[in-house]
Amino acid sequence: MIAGTDAIAARAGALVIENLGVSFGGFRAVEDLSLNIAPNELRVVIGPNGAGKTTLLDMICGKTRPTTGSIKFGDLELTGMPEYQIVRAGVGRKFQAPSVYEDLTVAENLEISLPNTHGLWQSLFYRRTAEVRRRVLEVADRARLTSDLSRNAGELSHGQKQWLEIAMLLLQDSKLLLLDEPVAGMSPRERELTAELLKEIATDRTLIVIEHDMEFVASIASKVTVLHQGRVLSEGTAEQVQRDPLVIDVYLGDDHHA
Numbered sequence: 001m002i003a004g005t006d007a008i009a010a011r012a013g014a015l016v017i018e019n020l021g022v023s024f025g026g027f028r029a030v031e032d033l034s035l036n037i038a039p040n041e042l043r044v045v046i047g048p049n050g051a052g053k054t055t056l057l058d059m060i061c062g063k064t065r066p067t068t069g070s071i072k073f074g075d076l077e078l079t080g081m082p083e084y085q086i087v088r089a090g091v092g093r094k095f096q097a098p099s100v101y102e103d104l105t106v107a108e109n110l111e112i113s114l115p116n117t118h119g120l121w122q123s124l125f126y127r128r129t130a131e132v133r134r135r136v137l138e139v140a141d142r143a144r145l146t147s148d149l150s151r152n153a154g155e156l157s158h159g160q161k162q163w164l165e166i167a168m169l170l171l172q173d174s175k176l177l178l179l180d181e182p183v184a185g186m187s188p189r190e191r192e193l194t195a196e197l198l199k200e201i202a203t204d205r206t207l208i209v210i211e212h213d214m215e216f217v218a219s220i221a222s223k224v225t226v227l228h229q230g231r232v233l234s235e236g237t238a239e240q241v242q243r244d245p246l247v248i249d250v251y252l253g254d255d256h257h258a
Ligand SMILES: Nc1ncnc2c1ncn2[C@@H]1O[C@H](COP(=O)(O)OP(=O)(O)OP(=O)(O)O)[C@@H](O)[C@H]1O
Pocket: 024, 027, 029, 047, 048, 049, 050, 051, 052, 053, 054, 055, 056
């Protein structure tokens, strides 16, 4: 019974992190960190430089192995699983710098993100091909890339490349998306569109977004977790954490709180 319930939670994207910790040669980058993220939640993680934000995402996606604690994605314990299995379990990571295939078109970038595409092209089975086209068009529409499908990805603006990469995660069927500063370097209009896109994605997927820009955070987040020195310092709405004296203290002198 419990396994069945957990399996549903895994598909829906619940993430439960308990007492997570990692040390790099004696230095504790993350310590005793617990987080509970509901299915279809859009959680923002903020914190000053070196707080452990990137290290947290690295541990969820298997890039860094925790020294202590557990990361449960539904009924799956992710700690100890190799990175490719974590991807297959539905966890997709986007790093700060976009990594798309610049010499391929937007459509081609999207097509190759679909699982099992190689076998598909070998067989050239019409119905599957039509299904691929349908899914590519649907996700391109979601990511505001419909009119750019035949352009080379290298010609896209910085913001459009970020959307393409998010679209690739959607086609990979990621149920939990980990995004590292998705609006860094974007224009104000691109930020607005990204806020809309992320909110839309959170209607049927779970997202964890690392972000510095508090205006953007306020525009997207239902809940914010503030990390400091590898631990959770505060949690609440953007407004609540910005008013928290502990958070103000940590950011003192930082223009985020001007
Ligand atoms: N592989 C590593 N080896 C040694 N120290 C590391 C390693 N990775 C991270 N650290 C250290 O762990 C701490 C947390 O780093 P992390 O990159 O997670 O912080 P962050 O909150 O993402 O900061 P930023 O906002 O600057 O990206 C830092 O002090 C960093 O120097």
